[in-house]
Amino acid sequence: MSLSEVKEPLGMTGAVLPQIEALYVHIPFCLRKCNYCDFVSYPLEILSGQEYCQALVQEIKLYHKHLSPRQKKIKSIYFGGGTPTCLPVFALIFLLSEVQNLFPVAANGEITVECNPLTVNQEYLTTLKEAGVNRLSIGAQSFDEKLLKEMGRSHGVRDIIKTVEDARAAGFTNISLDLIYGLPGQTKEQWDDTLKKATALPVTHLSVYGLHLSSLSPWGKGFEDGSLTLPSEDDSADLQEMAMDYLETKGFDHYEISNYALPKFFSVHNRVYWNNGNYLGVGLAAASHWADIRQTNTSSLAGYMSKVQAGKFPVKDWERLDRETIMAETVFLGLRLLYGFDTLSFKKHFGVDFMEKYQPQVIKLSRLGLIKQSESRVSLTKQGIFLANEVFMEFLP
Ligand code: SF4
Known part of the structure; x- marks a missing residue:
């Protein structure tokens, strides 16, 4: 079947999907809410992680039956959040094995789990590695204790370093760190120190984002009511340029606007997005794109659970894109x-x-x-x- 033959979103008609290249699995739980964050995430206590994982598997099965065996062979699975590693490791492993039974990843494929320091230890990471996870994306954000506190992060600098050490000891050779610049009050010296400390660690990839606020986050509200001041666009651009210049000297290839990698460590998963490829997103608020269809799942946890448990696609919005x-x-x-x-x-x-x-x-x-x-x-x-x-x-x- 060619891509142009797909006429309707699955949630509406049960149409057949084209070849899917990547699968995104959203885990919407976090230890606590960071001050700058507007992602869909909840404290884990609201619903047991296991119940949510069961629902995810149900949702994946709804799609699975629309695909031929060849179409189910994908390049990448990405567990993002939220903080996937908020789940007990057995729940994540159960999920991974169910997903892999339904959507086997190609031999040279990529399986990434996002994690935050303080939610994992060496034993947890070893279990993930043995289950087939081959890439970790760690939410470091900053190597400045004061900024981490102000951001509302639950970890400190030492916890980031320990997580990278644990990941290496568990056998991970492909480790990415997320960093943010343009934070309120952030100085060039603080950013320089963060870049140096990040690259002193045995990491292979860095995602470096400018702070982006929406009015849904506490910082976004503070910015709107004038109680929070952000760096100017020029100051933020200076920090971005510092990262571009410094990371190049450390051998990182600036291969995407916000992403840097050592040779051969470009993100497989994100390149599917940037090549406008076909990907399926499952879980709360997850987005999918194939052929001319783009759709997003509901961001209501109760709504998601009840739809999936009733055997229905939890799609909230969809649109057909014109040529x-x-x-x-x-x-x-x-x-x-x-x-x-x-x-x-x-x-x-x-x-x-x-x-x-x-x-x-x-x-x-x-x-x-x-x-x-x-x-x-x-x-x-x-x-x-x-x-x-x-x-x-x-x-x-
Ligand atoms: S850990 Fe990530 S997803 Fe969770 S609240 Fe913080 S920024 Fe948001």
Whole structure:
């Protein structure tokens, strides 16, 4: 079946899915809520993790029956949250083995678990490794004790270091850290120290995000009512540039706007997103995309549980994207990858010449020094990285 034959979202008609490349599993539990966070997450006590895991398996089975065996072979499984490692390890292992029975991961595939310090120890991580998890993504965020406290993180600096040490001792060789810049009151010295401490650890990948607040988080509310001051856009861009310059000296390849990796450690899972590939998201508030369909699950925990237990898809919103939007999304997601967007692949996929279709945008952005061309590839310049959202807007229909 070709992608264009998929006519309706599964939640509505029971249509057949195309080949799925990656599976995202959302675990919506955390030790406590961080001050900057607007993700869907709950304290674990509300519902036993085991009951939620059973519901996840039920949801995955609903999709499973719409796929041929070939279509169920995926490149990547990603357990994100929330904090997946809030679950007792046996619950996570049960989930992983059920998922792998239904969606086997290719031999060279990637299985990632997000974890936070203080929710794991060496024994926990060894169990994950033995069950087939081969990548850890650790929420470090900062190596400054004061900033960690102000962010409402439940861990300190020593806990981050201990988690990386435990992960190595458990046999993990692919370890990513999340870091955030642009925090209230964050100085260049603090950020420099965080970058140095992060790269002193045996990690292979760094996700480096600028602070983004919505009005749903305590900090977002504080910013709106004026009680919290954030660094200016220029100051934040300075911190971003510090990371770009410093991480390059440490051998990290800046391969995506917010992501850096040692050679051969690019994230398999996230590249499915950036290549506008087909992925299935299960669990609370999880998003999926295949062919021209995009859908999001309900973010109500009670609603999710009752739908799945009744054998129904817990989809809240879905939309069919028109061709112009799919092409535009393919361009700006592809431009996130700093080695560039391949115009030949674009032509092969859509039957449309990229340069002809987007000539005005390409001329304008090239003149402004925000994108560059090399053979068949188009990519952001350094200046374009700082103004990426403005570049992406140019391609929207
Ligand atoms: S641990 Fe992550 S998901 Fe949980 S509250 Fe903090 S930032 Fe949000």
